[in-house]
Amino acid sequence: MQKTPLYDEHLKLGGKIVDFNGWALPLQFTGIVHEHQHTRARASIFDCSHMGEYRIKGQSAIEAYDRQVISDTSKIPLGRCRYGAILSENGGILDDLITFRMAADELYVVTNAGPIASVTDRICGGNPGAEHVSYETAKIDVQGPLAYRMVMAAGFKDVEGLKYFNSLWTTWRGHRVLLSRTGYTGELGYELFMDNDLAPTLWELFCSMEDAAPAGLGARDTLRTEVCYGLSGQDFDSTVTPLESGMAAFIEWETEFVGKEALMAQRNRGDYRELVAVKTLDRRAPRHEFNVTRDGVSVGVVTSGTFGPSLDHGVGLARVDRNVSAPGTRLTAGPKGLPIEVCKIPIYTKGTCRAAATA
């Protein structure tokens, strides 16, 4: 397994290490539910150094990148971030990603660990202005209502005024750090990208703060499921398209990109399934790969499912036929016929991600 620069920190803190896409990462420290609740109430520190990062410099490099993704990068204003995806020719999702507009002639791209090799081929192949920087880059996420206070207390004065889904380059103790107000929990939060050797210092500083606590992959999963964020490789992969994965709003039909023809054909046929949020009516949880049925007929499959600690019932995502995708539709899932209901996204609505950031 590959180790992030924070591996030794996780061992020191008693993290339970698991293999996540070839990376040794903490599943939990004190317990998933506790870390989840701490994130919603205060703020947690996550090691996301396994994720993929790319820098795209120069106008022609940006144009070449643009043809690889479903977004229109020319429409991303300076300082803004945009959710998108990179597709295969047949429209299948190679990976989802976020594109940051750092400067008129510079983009920063964040992808996932699993499909990193094929994504790097697509982003960097034949594009000398695109640089793969994952292996020298560490990423620390600070997520929770107190995240602003913590990032400010750590000395990042530029955090003041940084709006949701915006990012900037800053310097911290002489090192360049990319600071973005993004996250995967539904809470007010920041992602900090830095050189590997800086990460342990910053991690220890955050962990020493009174209201901070480390959190692992387990809490990250329950937090993101409650707010219905898909996980690459679990809720979608190369066998399904953005239309089948809740990404319709992020497809820029006016631009050219790999996979667009297949996607247009699918849109015109209109026969695809949709990714929807589902909940249970008690504390039982839907589980990954549960068959979804209505009146005994299979109408879809659960792609993610867990107990939602902030909701006190089961939550998940499911890919279902379009005629059963409306919120309020009652379905059943799994071998024991667990009752589930399609619901609006997000399921958890009290997240602070768009709240005013103040100390």
Added chain:
Amino acid sequence: MFPDNLKYTEDHEWVREEGGACTVGITAFAAEQLGDVTYVELPEVGAAFKKGDEAATVESVKAASDVYAPVAGHVIETNAELEARPELVNESPYDKGWFFKLDDFDPAQLRGLMNAAAYAKFVEEQGH
């Protein structure tokens, strides 16, 4: 490490014989592996099980697992407290976190289960 007065199964249930009935729960090892228990589905009082029948379900944030009848018997009581407080399975696996009680069981089946030392060895051999 595991209480000496209990018997154990390879599915990580424990059994305590007292007053002619068997109390059944899951071991601290199983509870630790599951993580935070979020839901327990208990059998109906009066249900009859053969040894190895699915008798209860326990869910955590991470997974759902079945709990099997360690011996054949009739359910005479269930721990209703677990419906409101499933976390008792983690907090008190051998005491407040019990699942159900069986009577009419076969003492030979009970004798066939592992003692604490054998179960400890079994857990170790599973690679933990």
